[in-house]
Amino acid sequence: MFRHVVLFRVRDDVTDPEVSAAIEELRSLGKAPGVTMWTIELSVDTRKGRVIVEDGTFADVNAFDIWKAGDSHRAVANRMTKIADWLSGDWCSSPE
Known part of the structure; x- marks a missing residue:
């Protein structure tokens, strides 16, 4: 298994509706x-x-x-660069 965790710190001038839209776009990436x-x-x-x-x-x-190189990920990442800064952590883990 491979884990991918990101914390997006949303910029203060971003509106709540923009945050909600970003969350929905990020959720859509999980269908890959x-x-x-x-x-x-x-x-x-x-x-x-x-x-x-x-x-x-x-x-x-x-x-x-494959997911990271996909068009959907690139489009959402581009959107997120406009509204947030982030830290990510990626690692391989074995099943428990």
Whole structure:
């Protein structure tokens, strides 16, 4: 399994409807082949501002690489560059 976690720190001037639209676009990325688990949520902790959490699991690193190179991912990533800064973490994990 391959894990992919992203924390998007939404810029302060972004409106709530823009955040909602971004969340829906991010959720749509979880329908791709090779995605075995996909969660997109707005963090309930707002001490550091609005943070969108992306937590995904892929069948393997190859599935992740295909997903990452896809047109849908590139389009959503481009949108997110306009409204947020982010940190991501990616790693291989073995099933429990």
